[in-house]
Amino acid sequence: MRQAIADAAVRPRDADALVAHATSTPRSDLAEINAIGRQNASLVVRHPAR
Structure with a gap:
């Protein structure tokens, strides 16, 4: 996950959804x-929990 974030050149807080x-x-x-x-x-x- 860290590598994907780095490859995308974004910060985790920039994500609106996952x-x-x-x-x-x-x-x-x-x-x-x-x-x-x-x-x-x-x-x-x-x-x-349901």
Whole structure:
């Protein structure tokens, strides 16, 4: 993710949206949301478990 941001020559805070596409398993979803949060915590929207 850091490399993609660097390649795009943007700052994480410049992002308005992020399209995530993990494998929809609890483990991969958690890894993906943690990676997103490390880059820009404001992009992480926390929802209560259903």
